[in-house]
Amino acid sequence: MVRKPGSWLGMKKPTGIVISSRIRLARNIEGVAFPGWAGEQERVQLLTRLKGCFTSLASMPNTLVLEMAELAETDRDVLRERHLISQELAERGPGSALAISSDEQIAIMVNEEDHLRLQAIAPGMQLRDIWDKINAVDSEIEDLFGYAFSPQLGYLTACPSNVGTGLRASVMMHLAGLRLTNEVEPVINGLEKIGLTVRGLWGEGTEAYGNMFQVSNQQTLGHSEAQIIDAFIDLVTEVTEHEKNARARLAESQRVNLIDWVARAYGLLKNARIMSSQEKADLLSALRLGIEMGYVGGVDIADINQIMLMGKTGHLQKSTGRVLGPEERDTLRARLTRNKLQNAKLLE
Amino acid sequence: MVRKPGSWLGMKKPTGIVISSRIRLARNIEGVAFPGWAGEQERVQLLTRLKGCFTSLASMPNTLVLEMAELAETDRDVLRERHLISQELAERGPGSALAISSDEQIAIMVNEEDHLRLQAIAPGMQLRDIWDKINAVDSEIEDLFGYAFSPQLGYLTACPSNVGTGLRASVMMHLAGLRLTNEVEPVINGLEKIGLTVRGLWGEGTEAYGNMFQVSNQQTLGHSEAQIIDAFIDLVTEVTEHEKNARARLAESQRVNLIDWVARAYGLLKNARIMSSQEKADLLSALRLGIEMGYVGGVDIADINQIMLMGKTGHLQKSTGRVLGPEERDTLRARLTRNKLQNAKLLE
Numbered sequence: 001m002v003r004k005p006g007s008w009l010g011m012k013k014p015t016g017i018v019i020s021s022r023i024r025l026a027r028n029i030e031g032v033a034f035p036g037w038a039g040e041q042e043r044v045q046l047l048t049r050l051k052g053c054f055t056s057l058a059s060m061p062n063t064l065v066l067e068m069a070e071l072a073e074t075d076r077d078v079l080r081e082r083h084l085i086s087q088e089l090a091e092r093g094p095g096s097a098l099a100i101s102s103d104e105q106i107a108i109m110v111n112e113e114d115h116l117r118l119q120a121i122a123p124g125m126q127l128r129d130i131w132d133k134i135n136a137v138d139s140e141i142e143d144l145f146g147y148a149f150s151p152q153l154g155y156l157t158a159c160p161s162n163v164g165t166g167l168r169a170s171v172m173m174h175l176a177g178l179r180l181t182n183e184v185e186p187v188i189n190g191l192e193k194i195g196l197t198v199r200g201l202w203g204e205g206t207e208a209y210g211n212m213f214q215v216s217n218q219q220t221l222g223h224s225e226a227q228i229i230d231a232f233i234d235l236v237t238e239v240t241e242h243e244k245n246a247r248a249r250l251a252e253s254q255r256v257n258l259i260d261w262v263a264r265a266y267g268l269l270k271n272a273r274i275m276s277s278q279e280k281a282d283l284l285s286a287l288r289l290g291i292e293m294g295y296v297g298g299v300d301i302a303d304i305n306q307i308m309l310m311g312k313t314g315h316l317q318k319s320t321g322r323v324l325g326p327e328e329r330d331t332l333r334a335r336l337t338r339n340k341l342q343n344a345k346l347l348e
Numbered sequence: 349m350v351r352k353p354g355s356w357l358g359m360k361k362p363t364g365i366v367i368s369s370r371i372r373l374a375r376n377i378e379g380v381a382f383p384g385w386a387g388e389q390e391r392v393q394l395l396t397r398l399k400g401c402f403t404s405l406a407s408m409p410n411t412l413v414l415e416m417a418e419l420a421e422t423d424r425d426v427l428r429e430r431h432l433i434s435q436e437l438a439e440r441g442p443g444s445a446l447a448i449s450s451d452e453q454i455a456i457m458v459n460e461e462d463h464l465r466l467q468a469i470a471p472g473m474q475l476r477d478i479w480d481k482i483n484a485v486d487s488e489i490e491d492l493f494g495y496a497f498s499p500q501l502g503y504l505t506a507c508p509s510n511v512g513t514g515l516r517a518s519v520m521m522h523l524a525g526l527r528l529t530n531e532v533e534p535v536i537n538g539l540e541k542i543g544l545t546v547r548g549l550w551g552e553g554t555e556a557y558g559n560m561f562q563v564s565n566q567q568t569l570g571h572s573e574a575q576i577i578d579a580f581i582d583l584v585t586e587v588t589e590h591e592k593n594a595r596a597r598l599a600e601s602q603r604v605n606l607i608d609w610v611a612r613a614y615g616l617l618k619n620a621r622i623m624s625s626q627e628k629a630d631l632l633s634a635l636r637l638g639i640e641m642g643y644v645g646g647v648d649i650a651d652i653n654q655i656m657l658m659g660k661t662g663h664l665q666k667s668t669g670r671v672l673g674p675e676e677r678d679t680l681r682a683r684l685t686r687n688k689l690q691n692a693k694l695l696e
Contacts, residue, residue, distance in 0.1 A: 256621055256622060257622065259621050260621035260622040260682075263619040263620055263621050264615075264616055264619060264620050266615075266619055267614075267616050267617075267618060267619030268612055268615050268616065269615075270615060271612060271614055271615030272608055272611055272612050273604055273607050273608035273611050274605065274608040331604060334608075346619065
């Protein structure tokens with residue numbers, strides 16, 4: 001029922017500093033109480049109405065609808081680890097569901113905080129492409145059901161922060177170079193000053209595991225969707241340039257240290273028997289940089305994305321078909337990583 | 349002039365917990381002032397007398413005499429790192445010398461603290477063998493020159509702590525198992541209580557690099573040489589049993605952690621580009637244990653001993669023929685280690 005891990009991450013050949021792009025839209029159906037106000041019966045009724053539509057959308061073919069109440073906990077964990085559902089949706093009961101396209105690039109959460117949370121996600125820097133996709137799905141659903149909308153405010157949402165476009169654009173960025181040159185903090189502070197939100201992907205604040213940062217635009221009022229996305233792309237491009245610059249400086253003045261960092265990560269990932277998810281994320285950051293800088297071959301960025309995902313608890317448990325203790329997880333994570341990197345080679 | 353690194357370490361196939369055995373005798377020539385009291389002329393005269401004898405000893409064939417004043421600093425460093433001379437001898441001027449047998453198992457320091465410091469050293473647990481060797485050399489020199497000797501006290505030495513037999517027996521032990529089970533401290537405390545001296549090979553106190561400990565018997569009075577050596581062998585055997593026991597327990601109850609420790613060391617030694625001597629010693633401890641427990645193949649303990657030695661500053665500088673800065677040493681050390689471990693393989 002749940003497809004092989006991370007089809008959206010593995011499907012193209014993603015490279016570079018932007019690991020993935022994501023856009024989500026918050027929408028509510030006209031004349032229906034918001035999920036927080038609605039009773040279970042109303043929520044279930046809405047889902048029933050929507051289900052029929054999801055499977056016939058021209059802009060979202062081969063859609064699968066997964067009802068949260070019918071899913072095993074492991075399956076919900078897997079969906080959460082793939083960023084397809086939120087923890088909040090996973091915990092909700094009858095009426096809550098996820099509709100996903102067969103390539104997992106389009107995902108719609110039903111009866112989370114809003115009636116609909118439409119999300120498009122793709123590897124690399126593809127904000128404009130996914131905007132086109134999600135915009136098409138959004139228009140089709142709006143034509144069928146009508147959205148709660150105010151001419152003054154725009155789309156109405158459960159939380160005032162989403163009112164307006166209901167849009168949130170985000171990218172996951174790998175800022176290993178800036179981290180090594182100790183410039184990640186000033187860059188993040190700069191982004192936050194102009195209204196962007198930056199958080200470490202799994203750690204707290206700037207204590208990101210694996211030098212992964214999620215940068216997102218929370219602004220939803222006063223501009224069109226296209227304007228918001230264009231401005232966001234400009235900022236992400238600027239951060240990408242900073243990161244490239246840091247890498248170039250490191251390769252120039254710290255070449256041996258840089259290769260040492262990559263080579264040590266390579267040696268540990270290929271040999272360790274026990275590995276925590278934090279350590280794995282940190283070592284994969286070095287390996288990813290090594291691949292992108294030509295120090296490591298025999299493995300590509302899509303493999304690294306797969307390893308990142310398959311080492312997470314839910315995915316590990318799904319692969320073994322049972323609940324695993326922390327020690328079993330650390331051992332299995334290390335083994336899967338070793339196997340996946342069998343053909344990796346240091347080139348320097 | 350100085351032979352290839354570590355012939356005494358590489359010559360046999362040493363295995364096990366006792367890395368090397370060493371016995372030294374402190375002796376002074378009858379009727380000649382002790383080195384600390386003698387002027388330069390007297391010291392040089394003594395060396396001249398002794399030199400002729402060293403090259404014709406039946407018990408020590410093919411002896412080479414190296415005068416400290418004529419050696420380059422790099423060569424003195426190399427001898428010191430092989431435990432053939434002391435820092436003190438290296439710093440002394442005319443009259444100070446080292447006589448070494450071609451296999452480097454017998455070494456005699458001339459005009460260090462005493463006129464003669466006779467040393468026999470061999471890989472593994474060979475205290476009885478080297479006692480026979482050094483005893484033969486000692487008797488031959490005594491017959492030729494006569495030693496300062498008191499019927500009440502025994503051999504007279506510059507420092508009262510050596511008076512009597514003038515004997516010091518020591519072993520270098522690899523106590524990785526006891527370190528991992530947190531038992532190294534109680535074992536060391538026990539040995540010190542019964543009069544043995546234990547020190548970390550390069551670190552301070554019990555903060556040994558690479559889990560290497562030098563255990564030595566300082567007692568020189570009141571027993572014959574044979575009695576002292578027998579008692580010392582019994583104690584070393586006891587510590588060896590403790591270490592074996594610790595390893596067996598670890599293999600039984602902590603197998604995955606143990607293999608993880610070995611595999612991580614293997615991965616770093618085979619890949620790192622920069623390595624300090626302390627890190628190298630610590631990682632080699634894990635690799636050594638791995639070889640002895642059958643987790644690592646394609647490399648033997650003699651190789652590990654060679655790697656241990658060739659990464660030291662003097663040996664590195666000797667191999668390149670010039671003085672190296674700390675960064676160059678760390679890079680060269682890592683490269684030599686990688687090359688030497690090219691055929692090493694994890695078996696588990």
